[in-house]
Amino acid sequence: MIGTGQRGRNMAIGTQLVAGNWKMNGLRRDGAELAHALKELVAAADGEVGCNILVCPPATLLSEVGAILAGSGIALGGQDCHPESKGAYTGDISAEMLADLGCEYVILGHSERRHGHGETDGVVRGKIAAAWRAGLAAILCVGETQGQRQAGEATEIVSAQLAGSIPDGATAASLVVAYEPVWAIGTGLTATAADVAAMHAAIRSSVPSGTRILYGGSVNSKNCHAILQLSDVDGALVGGASLNATDFWAIAQSYSVA
Numbered sequence: 087m088i089g090t091g092q093r094g095r096n097m098a099i100g101t102q103l104v105a106g107n108w109k110m111n112g113l114r115r116d117g118a119e120l121a122h123a124l125k126e127l128v129a130a131a132d133g134e135v136g137c138n139i140l141v142c143p144p145a146t147l148l149s150e151v152g153a154i155l156a157g158s159g160i161a162l163g164g165q166d167c168h169p170e171s172k173g174a175y176t177g178d179i180s181a182e183m184l185a186d187l188g189c190e191y192v193i194l195g196h197s198e199r200r201h202g203h204g205e206t207d208g209v210v211r212g213k214i215a216a217a218w219r220a221g222l223a224a225i226l227c228v229g230e231t232q233g234q235r236q237a238g239e240a241t242e243i244v245s246a247q248l249a250g251s252i253p254d255g256a257t258a259a260s261l262v263v264a265y266e267p268v269w270a271i272g273t274g275l276t277a278t279a280a281d282v283a284a285m286h287a288a289i290r291s292s293v294p295s296g297t298r299i300l301y302g303g304s305v306n307s308k309n310c311h312a313i314l315q316l317s318d319v320d321g322a323l324v325g326g327a328s329l330n331a332t333d334f335w336a337i338a339q340s341y342s343v344a
């Protein structure tokens with residue numbers, strides 16, 4: 087189940103996805119160790135994994151991690167891309183460059199980019215269009231701040247992010263949505279089951295049928311079961327816990343087919 091192609095053409099609609107966002111972590115040796123460890127865990131499971139698995143290392147590690155994971159069934163993704171395919175954009179990376187490295191997915195609109203780099207819904211929209219142009223599936227991150235939730239605006243904020251960020255022509259194969267309450271990212275806090283279920287149902291009504299909707303925000307090997315069994319939750323986007331192979335694997339095993 088974890089992959090259907092040489093690296094795992096992981097665009098199977100309706101198949102749950104457990105994705106690791108390594109963020110800006112890891113030198114080459116760390117990335118190689120983590121990739122080897124994951125590959126061994128997956129190989130030892132002998133295909134008995136009920137979800138797709140994706141890792142999104144820093145750009146500097148994509149080539150090496152991709153080479154290690156080739157044939158493992160674990161998919162590779164980027165953490166951002168520029169709207170243009172090439173040009174004078176110092177420090178940026180295009181979607182075509184990610185595809186050239188074997189990426190199948192790219193995370194876009196993560197709150198750390200919305201808040202740390204001033205990315206608007208319009209910018210995210212251009213990046214999603216670029217991802218699709220390059221044949222990548224876009225993982226669109228949406229989520230409210232603590233203040234917005236306390237003000238009762240969470241659903242309205244997320245709806246506006248979806249409306250402003252998703253270009254025309256979205257399909258269940260080209261789009262994954264990750265609901266990540268900003269206040270839950272890296273804090274150890276998680277949304278209540280009722281809030282997650284309600285938000286995922288609201289998102290479901292705004293995206294093409296079959297679109298995978300992930301939950302993200304301090305998911306770990308202890309809280310993952312309660313979150314992943316919720317209705318309309320099709321997997322997880324995992325930050326901190328994805329840096330430890332055993333923890334990340336334990337989250338993926340929530341979907342064990344054994």
Ligand code: PEP
Pocket residue numbers: 107109266270271272273302303304305323324325326327
């Ligand atoms: C994330 O970076 O998308 C994320 C959810 O991080 P963490 O799991 O560390 O909260």
